Amino acid sequence: MKKIPRDKRKSSRSYFRLILGVCGLVLLICLGSFFVLRSRPVWIVEDRYVEVWEKILVESPSPLLKAKVIPRSAEAATLPRSQYGYRIGSGSEAQASTEDESPVRVYRGLRSGSYGDALLLAVDPWLVFRQFTSLPLTREEVENGPAGRGRIFTAGSDRVANRAWTAQLLQEAPGIFPPEREIWEQTGERLFLGRRFQSGALTYTWNEVWPHLLGDDESVRVYAPLSLIRTLPVYETNVLEADVFPGRSGWNEFGLQTEILWATPYGSQKNRERLKPVETWLRSAKLQSLLSDTLGWIAVHPEAPPYNPVSGSARVYWLTASYVWEMTGD
Numbered sequence: 001m002k003k004i005p006r007d008k009r010k011s012s013r014s015y016f017r018l019i020l021g022v023c024g025l026v027l028l029i030c031l032g033s034f035f036v037l038r039s040r041p042v043w044i045v046e047d048r049y050v051e052v053w054e055k056i057l058v059e060s061p062s063p064l065l066k067a068k069v070i071p072r073s074a075e076a077a078t079l080p081r082s083q084y085g086y087r088i089g090s091g092s093e094a095q096a097s098t099e100d101e102s103p104v105r106v107y108r109g110l111r112s113g114s115y116g117d118a119l120l121l122a123v124d125p126w127l128v129f130r131q132f133t134s135l136p137l138t139r140e141e142v143e144n145g146p147a148g149r150g151r152i153f154t155a156g157s158d159r160v161a162n163r164a165w166t167a168q169l170l171q172e173a174p175g176i177f178p179p180e181r182e183i184w185e186q187t188g189e190r191l192f193l194g195r196r197f198q199s200g201a202l203t204y205t206w207n208e209v210w211p212h213l214l215g216d217d218e219s220v221r222v223y224a225p226l227s228l229i230r231t232l233p234v235y236e237t238n239v240l241e242a243d244v245f246p247g248r249s250g251w252n253e254f255g256l257q258t259e260i261l262w263a264t265p266y267g268s269q270k271n272r273e274r275l276k277p278v279e280t281w282l283r284s285a286k287l288q289s290l291l292s293d294t295l296g297w298i299a300v301h302p303e304a305p306p307y308n309p310v311s312g313s314a315r316v317y318w319l320t321a322s323y324v325w326e327m328t329g330d
Contacts, residue, residue, distance in 0.1 A: 039082055039271050041067040044075050046089035049261070052294055053088055060287055063277035084267025086278065088121075090259055102179040104167055106255075106325040111318075113300050119263040119282050122297040123324070124227045125314050126164055126257040127242040134219040139246040141221075142168070145195040150219035153209045156202035162191055163327055164223065164257060168245050174253040175323045214239070225259065226314050230296030234308055242313040244321075253322035260326055261297070 041064045045053045050071050057069070067085055113120050128137045134150055146152055155161050166188045170178055178184070192202050198212070206228055212220045214236050223245060229237055244254050263282050265275050281287055288299035293307060298315050306312035318324070 039084055039267070041065070041274075042083045042085045043067055043069045044072055044083075044085065044087040044266075045069055047071045047073050049088060049090075052291075055294060056287070056291055060281075060290055062281050064275070084271035084274070085265070086275070086282070087264045087266060088261070089264075090261055102177050103163070103184065103328050104177040104325050105328050106175045106177075106323055108175075108323045110260075110300075110324060111302075113283060115262075117265055119279065120300040121261045121263055121282060121288055122292040122295055122299055123261070123318060124225050124259040124295070124297040125318060125324075126223060126225050126245070127314060127317070128221050128223050128245055129213060129229060129240050129242055129310070130221045131213070131219070131239050132241045134221065134241075136241075136243050137221040137223075137246055139248060142196075142246060145197075150221060151198055151212075152196060153198050153204070153212050153220050153222050154201055155204050155206045155209050155224075156192060156197065157205050160327070161224070162188060165191060167257065167325075167327065168223075171247075171255075174247070174251055175255055175325065177325075226298065226311065227296040229310060230307065237308065237310060240310050242310050242317075244317055254317075255323045255325055256317055256321040258318070258324050258326055259297075260324075261291070261295070 043053060043057075043064070050069060054069055064085055072087075072089065107115060110120060130136065130150075137152065141147070141149075141152065154165065166184060167177060169191075170183065170187055172178065198204070206224070209222055209224075210232060212218050213222050214232075226242075229240065244256060247254055265272050265279075267275075283301065285299065285301040285304045288301045289304040291297075292299040292304065298304075298306065298311055298318060300318075302315075302319060306315050
């Protein structure tokens with residue numbers, strides 16, 4: 001038998017090792033791609049709600065098993081093409097862009113608990129709070145200030161509160177707000193002129209407002225979000241009533257300013273089919289009750305029990321409002 005030269009044997013072994021190395025590298029790349037690019041369930045959560053959402057998942061585990069919670073600010077550093085799940089936040093990603101520049105977004109028909117693909121989880125409505133012995137706020141008082149029948153207090157140092165009042169003054173018709181920035185700026189600048197609010201209102205904080213709202217010898221009305229009232233002791237807030245902000249004469253609809261917490265699905269169509277059990281969980285009264293009590297808001301689900309009488313009134317307004325609206329920023 002003819003003997004293979006040593007040099008050729010070495011060459012064959014080197015070639016064989018090279019082939020093995022290439023195959024191993026290809027296999028490694030394939031395995032790496034599988035683990036890196038495979039579909040993974042995640043929660044993308046607006047940063048200010050991350051702690052709350054992590055608490056909710058501990059107390060009520062979701063069907064989205066082994067899903068990691070990723071803050072919205074860190075989303076860009078992940079691999080979004082390989083992920084699916086829900087985005088949790090106060091901005092509706094299902095809302096189509098509009099041509100106007102109004103800082104107000106108006107919704108109708110939200111009592112179904114959804115808007116397009118987005119699910120509503122909880123709402124934080126703005127209401128006029130007063131003691132039950134005080135008279136409700138009137139539109140005349142809104143426009144010209146109170147006339148000896150009580151006072152209107154606000155936290156003028158809170159820009160969000162100022163924008164809320166500005167929006168109510170500028171609402172031209174039910175759910176109609178002007179888009180022109182100049183009008184908003186001019187109205188905001190004149191907000192504290194005259195005698196609409198308490199003396200020195202421009203520098204007040206919310207903590208300075210509450211003693212007057214809850215004082216035994218005062219008749220005070222305050223336009224504020226429910227969540228702030230929920231931070232106060234229950235035994236103190238049990239004396240409070242909640243009213244919707246008074247509309248203009250002749251209006252046959254009433255709206256409700258609110259902040260909304262949404263859950264918006266994302267991912268490929270195939271992966272989103274896996275989210276059906278998660279949607280059922282998100283829509284449940286149990287989950288929404290837990291979430292609303294954690295936030296101090298009200299649940300969207302009509303069977304979720306209210307936390308206290310004021311929350312019960314807020315829920316009635318939510319269920320009966322003709323429309324709701326939220327501020328979108330500047």
